[in-house]
Each structure stands twice: as C-alpha cells, then as structure tokens.
Amino acid sequence: xxxxxxxxxxxxxxxxxxxxxxxxxxxxxxxxxxxxxxxxxxxxxxxxxxxxxxxxxxxxxxxxxxxxxxxxxxxxxxxxxxxxxxxxxxxxxxxxxx
Amino acid sequence: xxxxxxxxxxxxxxxxxxxxxxxxxxxxxxxxxxxxxxxxxxxxxxxxxxxxxxxxxxxxxxxxxxxxxxxxxxxxxxxxxxxxxxxxxxxxxxxxxxxxxxxxxxxxxxxxxxxxxxxxxxxxxxxxxxxxxxxxxxxxxxxxxxxxxxxxxxxxxxxxxxxxxxxxxxxxxxxxxxxxxxxxxxxxxxxxxxxxxxxxxxxxxxxxxxxxxxxxxxxxxxx
Ligand SMILES: [Zn+2]
Numbered sequence: 001x002x003x004x005x006x007x008x009x010x011x012x013x014x015x016x017x018x019x020x021x022x023x024x025x026x027x028x029x030x031x032x033x034x035x036x037x038x039x040x041x042x043x044x045x046x047x048x049x050x051x052x053x054x055x056x057x058x059x060x061x062x063x064x065x066x067x068x069x070x071x072x073x074x075x076x077x078x079x080x081x082x083x084x085x086x087x088x089x090x091x092x093x094x095x096x097x098x
Numbered sequence: 099x100x101x102x103x104x105x106x107x108x109x110x111x112x113x114x115x116x117x118x119x120x121x122x123x124x125x126x127x128x129x130x131x132x133x134x135x136x137x138x139x140x141x142x143x144x145x146x147x148x149x150x151x152x153x154x155x156x157x158x159x160x161x162x163x164x165x166x167x168x169x170x171x172x173x174x175x176x177x178x179x180x181x182x183x184x185x186x187x188x189x190x191x192x193x194x195x196x197x198x199x200x201x202x203x204x205x206x207x208x209x210x211x212x213x214x215x216x217x218x219x220x221x222x223x224x225x226x227x228x229x230x231x232x233x234x235x236x237x238x239x240x241x242x243x244x245x246x247x248x249x250x251x252x253x254x255x256x257x258x259x260x261x262x263x264x265x266x267x268x269x270x271x272x273x274x275x276x277x278x279x280x281x282x283x284x285x286x287x288x289x290x291x292x293x294x295x296x297x298x299x300x301x302x303x304x305x306x307x308x309x310x311x312x313x314x315x316x317x318x319x320x321x
Pocket of ligand 1: 005008009058061062
C-alpha cells in the first residue's frame, strides 16, 4: 500500500505508523460519565468495511500527522489531508457556531 | 577547571578513511566524501509568523525559503524543506563560525532554532554508479525525471532514517543520518558500493568542524 503524503509525495506504508479512527473525539475527562465515555473511546472501536477516515503518522518522512480516507476492503485511498488542517477547520466551525 | 583530554571525532572517522575500496574496477563507480565542515540547525516557524520568517531569511541570506521538499542555497548557506514550516539550515566551510548563533539572533521571535551541527553524519556521493548504489537502499525513485537537482527527501535506508538531497546535475547527492547510526549507514553503503569499486576522498573544504570544536574547547578551558 502506498500513501501520497501532501508534503513528501508518494511513499510506501513502511514509512508511516497507523493510529486508528480519525472521526472520534477524545472525551472530556471532567465530563459526566467520563469513565464510561473513555472505555468506549479507548476499547470499543468499530471495524467498518468500506470507507474509513484514519490517522497515519509519516514517521520516517516529514513527521506530519495525516488523515487518510481508505477503503478497508480494497485499500483504495481517496483522500489524504494534514490532520492540523482538519483540526483548524473544525475549530473554525465551532467558533462559527457560537 | 581541570584540562579535559577530549578529542573531536567525526562520525565516520574510523570507518571512512581515504582510499580505494571494493572491486578493482578501472574507475571507481562511487566517490564518497564525508563532510565535516557543515554548521547545521533546524528552523521551525512560529505560528502566525511564517510570512515574516520568509522575509527575514530573504533579507539575511538572499534565499527564498522553499515550501516543499526542496533545497535553496546561496553563498554556501542552504535551507532544505524537511516538513511543513520546518527547514534544515546548513552553512558550508564555516562561512560563519557562529552561524547557528547568528541564525538564532536573526530569526528571533519568528522561528525556533535547534543546533544540529554535531548530530549528523553527512556524506557527499557522486560517480557513474551513484544512482545504482542508492537504488539498493533508497525506496524512492531517484530517476532524473522524478528527483532532480534541488530536490530533498526524508526516507529510510535499511531501516535508518535519512535525508537525501540532489545538490547538482553531475549528480552529487548528499546523504545524512543521525550520528549514532553512522556506522550502520556505512555498513549498508560500503557493501552496496563494493561491486562498483569506490573511493573515499578527503573532505574537500578548507574549514573542518573539528577545528571549531577544538577552539571552543580551548576557550572553555581558559576560563
Ligand atoms: Zn510526509
């Protein structure tokens, strides 16, 4: 499998480390039901077939965190984004909402 | 303070001694030079100051910071893109003995500077078979249509993290690895080059890094 890093270009997956589902948000440790929320966040991951947004770290390259959209049954990669850009866009949308 | 009997050593001093090695080919397929004269530092832009950083580097060194994996050089100073808003700055032949200190002053408030000078083994590689040697370990395509003069890549060779750059059209490549992995890199390089015959040439530049280190040591001892 090869990933097109937006900084480095196309590289083999041996240069990257995989973290997991990029759609989850870390629960608030001070929030109500935090223990249950963290158990769910850490252990109860889905294992979907098909399109999946997931974190990859370009450890042996530019050291960027990436969000890769990959089909888990075909390994087709349809999108690669810098995780920091996605996070910045999410922060901006929170601010827009109020 | 007691005199310290410290001796500066280059990363490959005991391994890469000048001479002709490997197969007895008519002409060495690879020429290897350990560069020991480069002052090195990483430069990381501070958030929101990227534009001012570009301007400050242009004013101080006459260099447009590359945005992408490329290297820009002028008068022995270079900036190589190694990540988003991150560069490796290098000064050859001790253009300025206090290059990193001056860099820190000139870019104060705009970027974080980390001294790297003694942290890297730096090799310059050229010769008729240089691409054939590199192809044995570098997993990226170095064909001239895909990797040209001025291009930089961070990747791995034999599980060792490296930076590679093409410096000129001859072509000359610069291969760098963390100093503590220099012997492992050398093991891969010397074996990969053996079938073509290789020559280790003395560091061609006037100033050696060890001279500067020795001077620094003396000034510490004289305090
Ligand atoms: Zn990358």
